[in-house]
Amino acid sequence: MSLLSVRDLTVKFAMRDQTVTALNGISFDLAKGERLGIVGESGAGKSITGFSLMNLLSRPGYIDSGQILFEGEDVVQMNDKRLRNLRGNRMAMIFQDPMVTLNPVLTIGQQMIETLMAHRKLSREEARQIAIVKLREVYIPSPEERLEQYPHELSGGMRQRIIIAIALLLDPQLIIADEPTTALDVTIQADIMELMLELCQSNQVGLILITHDLGVVSQMTERTLVMYAGRIIEAGRTREIINDPQHPYTQGLINALPQQTVPGQRLKQIPGNMPGLASIPPGCAFNPRCKYATDLCRARVPEIVQYSEVAVACHEVQRLHSDEDRQEARA
Amino acid sequence: MFAYLAKRVIQAIAVMFVISLIAFAIQGNLGDPLRELVGQSVSEEVRQQLRDELGLNDSFVTQYLRFAGNALQGDLGTSYFFKEPALDVILKKLPATLELVFGATLIIIGFSVPLGVYTAIKPDSILSRIIMGLSIVGISIPVFLTAILMIFVFSVEYGWFPSYGRGDTVHVWGYWQTNFATADGWMHIILPSIALASIMLPLFVRLIRAEMMEVLQSEYVKYAKAKGINPWRIYFVHALKNTLLPVITVGGVQIGTMVAYTILTETVFQWPGMGFMFLEAVNRVDTPLIVAYLIVVGFIFVVTNTIVDLIYGLVNPTVNIARMGA
Numbered sequence: 001m002s003l004l005s006v007r008d009l010t011v012k013f014a015m016r017d018q019t020v021t022a023l024n025g026i027s028f029d030l031a032k033g034e035r036l037g038i039v040g041e042s043g044a045g046k047s048i049t050g051f052s053l054m055n056l057l058s059r060p061g062y063i064d065s066g067q068i069l070f071e072g073e074d075v076v077q078m079n080d081k082r083l084r085n086l087r088g089n090r091m092a093m094i095f096q097d098p099m100v101t102l103n104p105v106l107t108i109g110q111q112m113i114e115t116l117m118a119h120r121k122l123s124r125e126e127a128r129q130i131a132i133v134k135l136r137e138v139y140i141p142s143p144e145e146r147l148e149q150y151p152h153e154l155s156g157g158m159r160q161r162i163i164i165a166i167a168l169l170l171d172p173q174l175i176i177a178d179e180p181t182t183a184l185d186v187t188i189q190a191d192i193m194e195l196m197l198e199l200c201q202s203n204q205v206g207l208i209l210i211t212h213d214l215g216v217v218s219q220m221t222e223r224t225l226v227m228y229a230g231r232i233i234e235a236g237r238t239r240e241i242i243n244d245p246q247h248p249y250t251q252g253l254i255n256a257l258p259q260q261t262v263p264g265q266r267l268k269q270i271p272g273n274m275p276g277l278a279s280i281p282p283g284c285a286f287n288p289r290c291k292y293a294t295d296l297c298r299a300r301v302p303e304i305v306q307y308s309e310v311a312v313a314c315h316e317v318q319r320l321h322s323d324e325d326r327q328e329a330r331a
Numbered sequence: 332m333f334a335y336l337a338k339r340v341i342q343a344i345a346v347m348f349v350i351s352l353i354a355f356a357i358q359g360n361l362g363d364p365l366r367e368l369v370g371q372s373v374s375e376e377v378r379q380q381l382r383d384e385l386g387l388n389d390s391f392v393t394q395y396l397r398f399a400g401n402a403l404q405g406d407l408g409t410s411y412f413f414k415e416p417a418l419d420v421i422l423k424k425l426p427a428t429l430e431l432v433f434g435a436t437l438i439i440i441g442f443s444v445p446l447g448v449y450t451a452i453k454p455d456s457i458l459s460r461i462i463m464g465l466s467i468v469g470i471s472i473p474v475f476l477t478a479i480l481m482i483f484v485f486s487v488e489y490g491w492f493p494s495y496g497r498g499d500t501v502h503v504w505g506y507w508q509t510n511f512a513t514a515d516g517w518m519h520i521i522l523p524s525i526a527l528a529s530i531m532l533p534l535f536v537r538l539i540r541a542e543m544m545e546v547l548q549s550e551y552v553k554y555a556k557a558k559g560i561n562p563w564r565i566y567f568v569h570a571l572k573n574t575l576l577p578v579i580t581v582g583g584v585q586i587g588t589m590v591a592y593t594i595l596t597e598t599v600f601q602w603p604g605m606g607f608m609f610l611e612a613v614n615r616v617d618t619p620l621i622v623a624y625l626i627v628v629g630f631i632f633v634v635t636n637t638i639v640d641l642i643y644g645l646v647n648p649t650v651n652i653a654r655m656g657a
Contacts (some may be wrong), residue, residue: 088558150648
């Protein structure tokens with residue numbers, strides 16, 4: 001049985017004059033200890049997916065329909081008490097910006113100990129000892145002193161390590177990391193990613209890594225979902241998606257990577273912008289930016305179907321491939 | 332710590348200098364002091380002679396320096412009406428005013444925090460809407476009207492509370508008499524305290540609510556939820572502490588302002604404090620007393636603000652008092 005099974009998850013936002021759909025029938029599975037990447041541009045619905053898994057959407061967002069089965073129990077149907085038992089305990093989250101995630105007026109120790117005591121019957125001292133052990137695991141020097149410090153006394157990288165330690169405090173089954181290194185210095189990003197990979201592997205923790213960085217996804221994850229305008233448009237093993245992307249959007253993302261460009265040349269951007277949630281075009285949401293778009297693409301939303309090694313939502317995927325084959329044959 | 336304290340004290344002295352300058356400048360524009368000192372029958376030559384003796388013909392700077400020098404030694408002039416040092420007159424009235432402000436502060440702190448937090452947590456509930464509606468009414472009605480209405484309802488119609496004076500007071504030390512030692516004293520201070528709090532309390536409810544709602548939207552509150560923390564702990568430990576930081580700063584200024592508001596409340600309730608005294612002094616053109624009042628109120632203002640800044644530094648861990656001002 002998979003650890004997490006999301007079925008037809010639809011999330012809507014009730015705005016003043018209209019209701020927009022932010023997630024449109026998302027389905028995916030995650031096995032125990034598996035690492036999954038979710039990639040896409042800003043506004044594709046990656047973070048909303050992450051927050052939905054914990055049922056932590058704040059108004060005006062809400063889960064409209066669908067199921068989120070975590071260890072066999074539907075998160076969508078859980079009452080507040082069950083949700084509190086889930087959050088931070090069986091499923092932990094790492095937020096994007098460590099500079100604003102920790103409470104500025106509480107010490108690191110208070111914020112770690114309260115998390116342990118919220119879920120387990122422990123004395124303050126026992127909780128403190130666990131906190132120290134976890135801080136050691138994320139390579140924080142002199143953890144006893146850190147517990148007495150306030151967040152502003154620590155660097156961003158140090159804070160994100162502490163947030164990772166907090167995520168690991170109660171040995172969860174799944175960690176959701178929402179762009180955990182975007183706000184950090186480039187030199188620290190690699191350290192943090194390596195640390196997360198190491199800890200997830202050694203503790204058999206499942207990971208959902210939300211990012212726009214395909215390079216990170218290829219290092220960190222076994223499977224990848226590509227999202228666009230609230231839908232999954234391509235899903236499969238990370239290696240296949242990176243090496244042989246099927247959807248024109250995924251191809252565009254990979255071609256836009258600096259590694260794919262000869263130095264000195266302009267980066268290959270995907271023309272145009274992702275549509276806002278209120279103005280998603282009919283048919284395939286990507287069609288205005290897609291050079292392969294046909295009348296069918298402009299009329300009907302493509303189903304996600306298995307094609308070669310991956311699942312892809314594109315009407316033209318076969319034609320696209322035969323074109324490529326012809327080009328290759330000519331070359 | 333010492334450097335920070337020294338810096339704050341120097342600032343306070345600078346503010347006091349400006350206040351004294353303004354107070355002194357007003358003195359010259361409140362009519363001829365000779366008219367108050369001597370009758371109409373004194374001849375012009377004698378008046379000139381008196382002016383010279385009193386130093387009223389000296390330059391502004393000389394007069395101010397003399398005034399400031401005396402003030403530093405605790406001499407703010409002699410009240411024309413009481414024939415006593417102005418400072419002594421004010422200090423005798425000070426305890427009554429400070430107790431009134433203290434009573435109002437207790438009401439404000441006791442009610443604004445729970446009401447502000449409740450209306451922030453449940454912004455759509457009917458009770459919240461009622462509280463917010465009443466707060467607008469409270470802010471809009473002037474203090475003297477609230478005071479008169481309360482006297483009419485609770486003293487005249489129902490007879491629950493006395494309508495004027497301090498009632499039974501008890502000597503605590505020196506000339507300090509307190510209202511808080513007898514039941515009668517308590518009964519007398521309740522209505523004036525509510526009247527004095529009637530504008531600040533709604534203001535603070537709204538301020539706390541607005542700050543709290545903003546804090547509840549913050550990432551760290553969301554993060555606390557994601558850690559599975561009990562909502563009460565999130566409201567009162569995670570959110571309230573951050574909410575109160577800016578409120579403390581505003582609160583300090585408002586306590587100072589309340590000392591000034593006492594003029595209206597004390598007048599309506601015939602409360603024998605320095606606000607009531609000030610109004611009488613204005614009526615009698617008792618210039619030294621008016622000037623002394625301005626300086627004492629300015630001093631209270633400066634002292635409360637300095638204390639509040641120090642408290643803020645202690646409460647907020649991101650302000651390092653030990654390093655500040657160094």
